[in-house]
Amino acid sequence: MDFNRYFTNDELTAQLNEWATTYPNILTLGVLGQSYEGKDIHLLTITNKATGADTDKPAVWLDANIHATEIAGTTTTLRILWELLSKYGSDEKVTRLVDTSTFYIVPRLNPDGAAWAMAAQPKYVRSGVRPYPYEKKMDGLHSQDIDGDGRILSMRIPDPNGEWKISTKNPRIMEKRKPDEMGGTYYRVFAEGLIENYDGYVFRNARPHQGLDFNRNYPFEWRTESDQYGAGPYPTSEPEIRAAVDFVAKHPNINAGIAYHTYSGVILRPYGTKADDQIDTNDLWAFQAIGERAKELTGYRTVSVFHDFKYHPKQTITGVSNDWLYENQGIFGYVIELWDIVGRATEKYERKFIDWMRDHPHEDDVKIFEWILANGPKDGYVDWYEFEHPQLGKVELGGTNNMYTWRNPPHAFMGEEAERNVPYVVALGEMLPRLNVHQFTATPLGNDQVHLNLIVENTGYFPTYTNNMSKKRGIRTVRVELDLPEGAEFVQGKRKTDLGHLEGRASRSGIFGMGGNGTDYRARAEWVIRVPSGAGAVKANVISDRAGTVQVEVTLG
Ligand SMILES: [Zn+2]
Incomplete structure (x- = not known):
């Protein structure tokens, strides 16, 4: 199957329906909720239905395309889904994962915004299409396609005070004017668009008419519009985010979650608001160890948002999904x-992402331009052409067409970008905590009495909790409930027994031969029961919020 492509809403729905029909035993196509415009938000549940319900297995959550233009995430989640569907039954690892775990995948959390971004006459908004925070457009320049060619480019106007000039390296592109540079021909550069309430002299960039940013609408440290733009009137005010939050909160079997965005070619982890010394140390070590593995599998670094991905060094962003997943849901x-066009063109994969955005050598711009000419879509870079602007008079339109260059890979690169993300999700699936009943035995003691011995273990990398949440008692401990045969009764022990949490390999020391951790991945429970009939079976139901549910049975007599 070819993943060098993007999916419109109709194409996405058709593809998912086809797969749901072809793979009914392991795939359920459901609805997470409805968008603001009433479109279904597709939810895919992947697990072998014959080996138990999705909620009885440890799970991974994936969502994508919360930001309207970031449609590469949708193709990536479909590629991951395809891996699970197409290799189930033939690939040993995939088969084991689908048999013993659950993947919840929301390939397009924001179908309204994606429809606008992919329209023949596209409109690019941050997230939702609902006017926010005001019904009417605010004063200033609003980015839009003004000449009806389906592209939203840049406008340039000669201006002695302009901050741009024609490049000294290549006359087709623009170069930043030096701080002390005078005497040349300079330009102002604006987004292609129209100005609301223009007086003929002065305008600013308007706040977008559709100013919502769904990834500020999560409950984690949510802030008001006066503090942070786009966060919505209250946490989970937007139906898309409310649906996602509601689902995740009701599925404590989810251990790991990824939200796919573009661009930079990097994996971001918590926190966005606090330094690493504020994270629970064991959780931090797990994040770091998984990050090392992620680098090997994807080529992407894993970085803390606070340390390495703040848009402004003194400002933090809140109300985001990954901090909410970690801090509030454990x-x-x-x-x-x-996707990282800068890395592709300049090989500066290890740059400081945000610092590069603010300032970088002009040679990098030249390399990116040349990369787009060689690899991008045919209108990936548009040479400047004259246009009579209804408000500004004669302008030139041109420059980079960002949608399939910067924001998303050119179509020919989409498949490999999606592909490189598959092993990481498979790896997270392998790390999930999993319950295994090592032993469940019944030994007759005489006088109708039977001794029951149960040994439960966690075979996963993750423990059955995250440290930050267990401190808050947010994740329930592992527990066992027994069903005795008719007429039987407890002599020692009770029907419900708490086994505590079970460790995973994540907490292990890296130094060999300096002691171990004993059997902290294991728990034992014992009972003595009286069984007058001397026959029947005892059922044990072992339940963990995180690691799933296992039923075992021992026959008496
Ligand atoms: Zn994004």
Whole structure:
């Protein structure tokens, strides 16, 4: 199957329906909720239905395309889904994962915004299409396609005070004017668009008419519009985010979550608001160890948002999904910023992402321009052409067409970008905590009495909790409930027994031969029961919020 492509809403729905029909035993196509415009938000549940319900297995959550233009995430989640569907039954690892765990996948959290971004006459908004915070457009320049060619480019106007000039390296592109540079021909550069309430002299960039940013609408440290733009009137005010939050909160079997965004080619982890010395140390070590593995599998670094991805060094962003997943739900939460045109063109994969945006050598711009000419879509870079602007008079339109260059990979690169993300999700699936009943035996003691011995273990990398949440008692401990045969009764022990949490390999020391951790991945429970009939079976139901549910049975007599 070819993933060098993007999916419109109709194409996405058709593809998912086709797969749901072809793979009914392991795939359920459901609805997470409805968008603001009433479109279904598709939810895919992947697990072998014959080996138990999705909620009885440890799970990974994936969502994508919360930001309207970031449609590469949708193709990436479909590629991951395809891996699970197409290799189930033939690939040993995939088969085991689908048999013993659950993947919840929301390939397009924001179908309204994606429809606008993919329209023949596209409109690019941050997230939702609902006017926010005001019904009417605010004063200033609003970015839009003004000449009806389906592209939203840049406008340039000669201006002696302008901050741009024609490049000294290549006359087709623009170069930043030096701080002390005088005497040349300079330009002002604006987004292609129209100005609301223009007086003929002065305008600013308007706040977008559709100013919502769904990834500020999560409950984690949510802030008001006066503090942070786009966060919505209250946490989870937007139906898309409310649906996602509601689902995740009701599924404590989710251990890890990834939200796919673009761009930069980096994996972001908590916190966005606090330094690493504020994270629970064991959780931090797990994040770091998983990050090392992620680098090997994807080529992407894993970085703390606070330390390495703040848009402004003195400002933090709140109300975001991955901090909410981790801090409020105890889930290992990530954002993956797919695609890195800067890295592709300059090989500066290890740059400081945000610092580069603010300032970088002009040679990098030349390399990116040349990369787009060689690899991008045919209108990936548009040479400047004259246009009579209804408000500004004669302007030139041109420059980079960002949608399939910067924001998303050119179509020919989409498949490999999606592909490189598959092993990481498979790896997270392998790390999930899993319950295994090592032993469940019944030994007759005489006088109708039977001794029951149950040994439960966690075979996963993750423990059955995250440290930050267990401190808050947010994740329930592992527990066992017994069903005795008719007429039987407890002599020692009770029907419900708490086994505490079980460790995973994540907490292990890296130094060999300096002692171990004993059997902290294991718990034992014992009972003595009286069984007058001397026959029947005892059922044990072992339940963990995180690691799933296992039923075992021992026959008496
Ligand atoms: Zn994004």
